[in-house]
Amino acid sequence: MMKKILVPTDFSIQAENALKVAAQIARNNNSEIHLLHILEIPSQMNDAITGATPIPEVVFFIQKAKETMRFIKEKSFLKDLTVIDSIKIEKASQAIISYSKENNIDLILMGSNGTSGIEEIILGSNTEKVVRLSNAPVLIIKEEITEFNPKNIVFASDFSEEIKKSFGKLLDLVYAFNAHLHLVTICTPNSFKTTALTKKIVQEFISNFDIKNYSTHIYNDTNVEKGIINFSNHINADLISLCTHGRTGLSHFFTGSISEDLANHASKPLIVYKI
Known part of the structure; x- marks a missing residue:
């Protein structure tokens, strides 16, 4: 807690x-x-x-x-x-x-x-x-928030085994605000998985947790960071959450030049959990 x-x-x-x-x-x-x-x-x-x-x-x-x-x-x-x-x-x-x-x-x-x-x-x-x-x-x-009461929280991930412990910490926040959790996999040309395989991975992952107020999504975009931003805008998210390896910070998400979309989207709160 x-x-x-x-x-x-x-x-x-x-x-x-x-x-x-x-x-x-x-x-x-x-x-x-x-x-x-x-x-x-x-x-x-x-x-x-x-x-x-x-x-x-x-x-x-x-x-x-x-x-x-x-x-x-x-x-x-x-x-x-x-x-x-x-x-x-x-x-x-x-x-x-x-x-x-x-x-x-x-x-x-x-x-x-x-x-x-x-x-x-x-x-x-x-x-x-x-x-x-x-x-x-x-x-x-990033900016003043008169009422921090996130009801739509995006969690973007590949839903691998190693993030389960960090995901458990995120659930504390989700439960504290009685929020709806949007579990999203971003599919890009460089990280393509079939819909069937993606759904199977996510379902196996969440079967380890007692989550009631959630939905799963597959979002296609040109790269991961654009996918996170565009999906979050699409559902009008209040908060974006990510898990990251401590050894690289977020560099595996944000490599090379930062797109204009990301810069424009900077006002949404972002919470990061280390794997």
Whole structure:
């Protein structure tokens, strides 16, 4: 269950959008929110922290961060919720991963800037590094969501044996919001399977789970990422979910140039589970 939710914050509007969604999930699940700010201080300053007399700039940065955290915790949308705040001095992605492990975090929520589309999320950003390394699922929020209540969740997969454990974690989210789960296989010219074989694979996969509110789909497109996006648009999905190997992040889904379709679609929330 989602009892501990981690929201890294750089005090930006994107981070606040993620925190607002975390607050909504926390209310539904009686969860506690862990609000984490990371100070990425230059190494010469970092060395000074452990010294007997920390340099004034470092003390100033820490003090200002504490003041901002106090201000955030007083926001109305966090009223009556348990919010634990922390400040770490470390590289951002490393700090998020280490904090998540140390505190047994169940879900990480990250805000991301929508200006450069999904390319900014997937490739080379702190978000991508967290997705690649995190054992906890990572929910990426691209814009403000006044009511996070996903009723149509897409799960795009090849439904192989290795994703069963990660799929079980996704079901916690599905049940929490009483959502309809759309199980979709994307068929492309490079990964063609007959309809009969595809249906057999999916049915064998879901026979291991007690799912009632779901439907299965086969969607044909020129590549996997376009298929996920176009199918999600077609059913008006509220949330896209994927499983990925930690060793490659999402690079097996998003290789080469990122299509315009993906960039335009970047507003939908995306949750990623590591296999």
